[in-house]
Amino acid sequence: MLGKDLLGIEDLERPEIERILETAQRMTEIGTRDVKKVPTLRGRTVVNLFFEPSTRTQTSFEIAGKRLAADVVNFSTAGSSLSKKESILDTAKTLDAMDPDCVVVRHKVAGVPKRIADVLEAPVINAGDGAHEHPSQALLDMLTVFQQKDRLDGLTVAIIGDIAHSRVARSNIYGFGKMGAEVRIAGPPTMLPADVETLGVKAYCSLREVLDGADVVMALRIQRERLEGACFPSVREYAATFGLDRAKLRYAKDDAIVMHPGPVNRGVELSHDLADHRPSVILDQVRNGVALRMALLYLISGRPRTRAESPQE
Amino acid sequence: MTGTRLLDDVAIRRALMRIAHEIVERHESLAELYLVAIPNGGVPLGRMLVENLEKLSGVQAPLGILDTTLYRDDVQGTAERPPLRVTEMPSSVDDRVVILVEDVVNTGRTIRAAMDALMDFGRPRAVQVVALVDRGRRELPIKIDFVGKNIPTQPGESVELVGEGGQLEGALEVLLERSGAPGSRAGVGTPGGDSSKGVG
Amino acid sequence: MARLLIRGGRVLDPSSERDERADLLVQDGSIADVGPDLEVRGAEVVDADGCWVAPGFIDLHTHLREPGQEYKEDLGSGGRAAVAGGFTSVTCMANTDPVNDDPAVTEYILNRARTDSPAKVFPIAAATLGLDGEVMTEMAALAAAGAVAFSDDGRTISDAGVMRRVLEYSKLVDVPVVVHAEDCALRGDGVVNEGPVSTRLGLPGNPCLAEDILVARDLMLTELTGARLHVAHISSAGSVELVRQARERGLSVTAEVTPHHLTLTDEATLGYDTNTKMAPPLRSVVDVEACRKALSEGVIDVVATDHAPHAVHEKEVDFADAPPGVLGFETAFGVVMDLVREDEISPLELMRRMSTNATRIMKVPGGSLAPGSPGDVVILDPERRWVYDPAKGYSKSRNSPWAGQELTGRVVATVVDGRLVYHCDRGVLVP
Numbered sequence: 001m002l003g004k005d006l007l008g009i010e011d012l013e014r015p016e017i018e019r020i021l022e023t024a025q026r027m028t029e030i031g032t033r034d035v036k037k038v039p040t041l042r043g044r045t046v047v048n049l050f051f052e053p054s055t056r057t058q059t060s061f062e063i064a065g066k067r068l069a070a071d072v073v074n075f076s077t078a079g080s081s082l083s084k085k086e087s088i089l090d091t092a093k094t095l096d097a098m099d100p101d102c103v104v105v106r107h108k109v110a111g112v113p114k115r116i117a118d119v120l121e122a123p124v125i126n127a128g129d130g131a132h133e134h135p136s137q138a139l140l141d142m143l144t145v146f147q148q149k150d151r152l153d154g155l156t157v158a159i160i161g162d163i164a165h166s167r168v169a170r171s172n173i174y175g176f177g178k179m180g181a182e183v184r185i186a187g188p189p190t191m192l193p194a195d196v197e198t199l200g201v202k203a204y205c206s207l208r209e210v211l212d213g214a215d216v217v218m219a220l221r222i223q224r225e226r227l228e229g230a231c232f233p234s235v236r237e238y239a240a241t242f243g244l245d246r247a248k249l250r251y252a253k254d255d256a257i258v259m260h261p262g263p264v265n266r267g268v269e270l271s272h273d274l275a276d277h278r279p280s281v282i283l284d285q286v287r288n289g290v291a292l293r294m295a296l297l298y299l300i301s302g303r304p305r306t307r308a309e310s311p312q313e
Numbered sequence: 314m315t316g317t318r319l320l321d322d323v324a325i326r327r328a329l330m331r332i333a334h335e336i337v338e339r340h341e342s343l344a345e346l347y348l349v350a351i352p353n354g355g356v357p358l359g360r361m362l363v364e365n366l367e368k369l370s371g372v373q374a375p376l377g378i379l380d381t382t383l384y385r386d387d388v389q390g391t392a393e394r395p396p397l398r399v400t401e402m403p404s405s406v407d408d409r410v411v412i413l414v415e416d417v418v419n420t421g422r423t424i425r426a427a428m429d430a431l432m433d434f435g436r437p438r439a440v441q442v443v444a445l446v447d448r449g450r451r452e453l454p455i456k457i458d459f460v461g462k463n464i465p466t467q468p469g470e471s472v473e474l475v476g477e478g479g480q481l482e483g484a485l486e487v488l489l490e491r492s493g494a495p496g497s498r499a500g501v502g503t504p505g506g507d508s509s510k511g512v513g
Numbered sequence: 514m515a516r517l518l519i520r521g522g523r524v525l526d527p528s529s530e531r532d533e534r535a536d537l538l539v540q541d542g543s544i545a546d547v548g549p550d551l552e553v554r555g556a557e558v559v560d561a562d563g564c565w566v567a568p569g570f571i572d573l574h575t576h577l578r579e580p581g582q583e584y585k586e587d588l589g590s591g592g593r594a595a596v597a598g599g600f601t602s603v604t605c606m607a608n609t610d611p612v613n614d615d616p617a618v619t620e621y622i623l624n625r626a627r628t629d630s631p632a633k634v635f636p637i638a639a640a641t642l643g644l645d646g647e648v649m650t651e652m653a654a655l656a657a658a659g660a661v662a663f664s665d666d667g668r669t670i671s672d673a674g675v676m677r678r679v680l681e682y683s684k685l686v687d688v689p690v691v692v693h694a695e696d697c698a699l700r701g702d703g704v705v706n707e708g709p710v711s712t713r714l715g716l717p718g719n720p721c722l723a724e725d726i727l728v729a730r731d732l733m734l735t736e737l738t739g740a741r742l743h744v745a746h747i748s749s750a751g752s753v754e755l756v757r758q759a760r761e762r763g764l765s766v767t768a769e770v771t772p773h774h775l776t777l778t779d780e781a782t783l784g785y786d787t788n789t790k791m792a793p794p795l796r797s798v799v800d801v802e803a804c805r806k807a808l809s810e811g812v813i814d815v816v817a818t819d820h821a822p823h824a825v826h827e828k829e830v831d832f833a834d835a836p837p838g839v840l841g842f843e844t845a846f847g848v849v850m851d852l853v854r855e856d857e858i859s860p861l862e863l864m865r866r867m868s869t870n871a872t873r874i875m876k877v878p879g880g881s882l883a884p885g886s887p888g889d890v891v892i893l894d895p896e897r898r899w900v901y902d903p904a905k906g907y908s909k910s911r912n913s914p915w916a917g918q919e920l921t922g923r924v925v926a927t928v929v930d931g932r933l934v935y936h937c938d939r940g941v942l943v944p
Contacts, residue, residue: 002393010713019396026380026397035433038383068383087829109831110715111785130833132715167715194718198709298383299394 003303005117005124006296008133009174017142017178024143024288024295030067031291041070044101044301049091049116050076050127051107056262057127057136060286061104064293070101070301092116102301105129110167123300131165131193137261138171140292142179144285145216148257153180158210158252159201160242161220161269162191162227168261169220173199186210187220187242190231207242211251218259219244219269235268245271249279257281316490319464319472325445325485328461329358332443333365335459340410343372345438347409349379351427352398354416354474357481358445362414377402379413379434384426407435412458416474417487418444419466421455446472446487464489515931516540518553519892522561526568527865528881537566539888542931547882559933561892564925567864568880569601569889570845571871573769574666574691574745574817576838577603577634580621581610586822586909588622591842592630594820594907596935598842599867599924601889602877603632603820607639608667614639614650616658623659631934631943633889635877637662640679640690646670649679656686661875664691666745667792669727671697676731680740689741689767689874694727694752695719695793704833706779706794714782716832719794721749728752732759735766743874744768746819748793750803757812767874769817770804772848773839773914777801781914787828787835788914791819794837809858814870818845822910840913843906846893847920853895854921860895888931897923907941 001016009017030036046065050058058074065072075095088107092115095103100122105113110130117124128134146152157176163169163185176183177200185196186204196203204210211217224235232238249256258270258280266272274280320328340346343366350359359376367373380398388394413427424442431437445461450468466472471490477483519537524547526532536551537544577591586594588605595603605622607613613622619636626634638660642648644667652663663683669692670676676692683690700723705711707718728744732755735742744756747768759766773791778798782789789795807813818841828835849867852858858866868891872880879889898921903911927935935941 002391023397026399029400030383033433034435038433039429040383040388044389087826088831089829090826107831109833112831114785115787115831130715131717170715193712194707194720195709195712199712298397302389 001299003123007114007126009135009138009171014178021143024292027291027294037067039069041068044070046070046072047100047103048074049105060289061293063290089119092119096120128167132167133171134167135171137168138175140288142175143288144281155181155215156213157181157183157216158214159185159218161187163187164191164193166220173201184210188232208251214252239268316488318486319489320487322484329361330365332459337369343370345410346374347411348374349377349411350414355414359414375404381426384430402434405435406437408438410439411437412441414443417446417472419448419450421451421453424455425453516556518556518558519561519566522564522566524566525861525864526882527869529883532861539931542888544882544884544886565893567891568868569891570599570867572600572603572818573871575603575605575820577605585824588626589629590909592632593941594842595632596927597907598845599891599927601929602879604635604637606666612639614642616654619658619660635661637664640665644668652686662689662691666693669693669695677734680738683740689743691743691745692731693745694724696723696726699723705782706796710779724749725751728755735764741765746771748774748796750800753803753807767814769815770813771819772845776848776851785832788912790835790837792837816866822908823912828912840908844915847922850922890928892926894925895922899923
């Protein structure tokens with residue numbers, strides 16, 4: 001995995017996912033220490049290249065890099081000369097000339113991390129591209145579920161909400177599917193992507209049906225500002241039909257857990273009470289986010305040396 | 314695994330009992346002891362030592378497990394990053410006498426990494442080292458305080474603590490194996506603290 | 514007098530149904546004679562042994578970018594790329610800057626082309642002022658200046674009332690209206706074909722229906738008005754079926770398909786290469802098969818490249834922001850030869866769709882090797898393998914999905930008005 005791009009869960013094999021999750025699980029211990037830093041990536045440079053602002057993800061990667069002693073440089077487009085039409089490849093080449101060991105890319109349009117990875121020497125980690133993939137989010141979701149359920153194989157995972165515009169949904173559909181879980185989705189029909197069953201999921205329009213027998217319930221964030229009135233009539237109607245509260249959660253298994261990639265629209269995707277208390281594991285997700293991203297930077301950043309170059313005993 | 318057996322289970326248990334005696338002799342107060350095992354090989358040895366010490370003195374010393382992988386000096390030179398092993402440090406190391414427990418010590422690099430890791434958990438009053446086997450080919454100024462057996466070896470030989478069924482369980486033994494050319498590197502991250510690796 | 518003897522090729526002339534080994538003599542700018550073993554003294558001889566000899570290709574859909582966007586292409590570079598691709602006559606769309614919605618622009622293009630372009634250029638004028646889809650252009654004046662059709666290509670006339678009047682009024686000048694069929698509301702932000710591929714890519718989908726609905730509307734308006742409609746770059750199975758039915762009803766409708774919509778599916782976009790972004794988008798395999806079948810059956814009349822140069826930096830942006838379109842001239846023959854190799858169309862019929870049929874749709878010269886026809890000829894080696902490198906091509910731009918790929922079938926030489934203007938070993942020879 002060293003030196004390889006992580007552009008999507010779609011490209012990963014199950015053993016690779018397992019390796020990342022095992023490494024991340026070990027990394028969680030570092031977060032419990034007084035001194036939350038190990039010297040592993042000393043002298044390595046991690047660049048956060050965020051074309052789209054995302055405080056949470058960027059902070060998570062930044063903390064992860066710093067806990068591994070890497071130098072983390074944030075290169076965000078806000079306040080920089082990067083305009084919409086600037087060649088992203090120019091930007092990438094400029095960055096590459098600074099010899100980073102890993103570049104973490106976020107962009108509002110699907111495929112940009114791939115285009116950048118194609119020209120970059122350093123490995124690229126996709127930190128979310130349009131409605132395509134958000135692999136680190138799905139991996140931390142899988143880690144969180146594993147911690148709660150001790151397995152992923154055979155679980156039933158229900159993903160609810162705006163599947164069409166969600167990179168989190170796609171990555172989780174691939175990830176949980178590869179790990180042997182059954183993935184179901186539900187949302188307003190206007191928010192299900194075309195031919196979604198080709199991704200290997202079953203689509204439902206009813207909350208009751210999708211929750212029946214679910215071990216994991218994952219609510220997705222609704223882009224209220226952009227989609228209200230276009231893809232769903234009103235927040236009130238969305239909350240009534242697809243919002244989760246304790247009463248509706250009873251359709252799922254008794255020990256079902258509730259997840260959300262954050263930030264939660266309280267009272268819309270999740271009731272206030274559900275957002276804050278068990279069985280929701282939202283803060284576990286955030287905590288695991290740092291450990292998971294440490295695992296990714298540990299496993300990926302740098303370039304593999306050939307045998308001849310490696311130091312002798 | 315095949316190879317020359319250097320120590321069998323009986324010899325290992327005898328050595329650890331002797332080491333326990335030495336630890337008791339050397340420390341006035343056992344209450345300040347904190348055993349920290351380096352996985353994977355150090356862990357079953359650490360457990361035995363804790364039991365032995367309890368038998369001898371009635372005091373149960375805490376046992377921590379400390380993975381040194383993230384502190385290795387060669388972690389950036391590998392083709393793939395080595396897998397991490399478990400770390401469990403149940404209590405603070407501040408003002409304790411920490412005894413690191415390792416199965417095989419060779420170059421001293423793992424002990425160096427372990428000491429660095431330990432410092433991230435606090436400020437021990439003293440750090441001492443137990444090694445079941447000391448191969449003696451030191452590359453760093455590291456002294457072993459309690460040695461099970463000195464076994465001088467050559468580069469290209471590997472010395473490994475193994476248990477039954479590939480696990481570090483049941484009857485243990487220490488095996489010597491001659492691998493290929495001297496100085497060749499074994500695959501990273503093979504469990505068992507194999508001292509033919511860059512860190513030993 | 515200039516004489517050019519093309520010797521020993523397989524002459525494919527759809528206008529006379531000729532498909533036989535023969536010599537071809539071009540003299541004084543016109544086809545002079547076709548037949549076996551012509552003896553001509555003092556003629557420049559081009560050996561066409563093992564090659565096809567056909568009427569020069571005619572492209573009814575190109576963007577030559579002049580005036581206004583000469584950094585992408587101009588009439589000279591576009592014309593050179595055209596003849597390097599075997600095209601002797603090309604039309605050019607009106608979405609220049611300024612838009613070709615005024616006879617002065619039409620004349621400018623014609624004048625520039627006469628001096629700069631080795632291929633003959635025929636402007637298609639805008640159907641509405643500024644391509645805004647509101648006020649129709651002065652079609653009579655534009656036609657008199659030389660416009661061979663009207664189109665807002667690149668955009669769609671969304672207002673059915675405007676489209677109706679454009680069609681009605683176009684009867685005055687008896688030239689076709691070319692429709693870029695895309696319902697903008699249904700397309701939304703779509704940039705790739707809607708379906709499994711758009712879902713995998715996470716890019717907004719553009720459904721076939723966005724095309725089909727507009728094609729259906731415009732076919733019905735054509736029926737209402739009795740005008741002539743030409744459907745540009747048809748790409749969906751649904752639209753193909755609509756055109757088929759309309760022709761069966763006897764409507765005056767023609768259609769074109771691009772080389773990329775005949776050979777590439779939306780799976781080509783899976784790597785997010787912006788050189789696979791087109792409008793309409795690359796479609797599913799079902800649509801590609803429908804287009805191929807319709808072309809071979811004649812429901813689709815012509816292959817048109819939709820040659821759409823964009824500068825490198827314009828394509829080096831994210832997929833959503835990249836302009837749609839690809840280069841078409843120099844790869845067209847090598848790409849569409851796939852249909853001949855797959856036995857879906859005969860060489861003669863392919864030549865009909867690359868050349869002869871275009872002359873039935875718009876007033877462009879050529880399409881025939883009968884004596885007296887313009888001396889526009891292409892010599893083709895159907896077996897020649899070559900690797901396409903846009904950097905070595907004649908266009909100013911490089912946006913091709915076939916870059917670096919091996920194609921089989923190459924243009925050996927192109928003759929315009931009896932003059933050898935391109936030879937694959939010597940390059941473009943004039944102007």
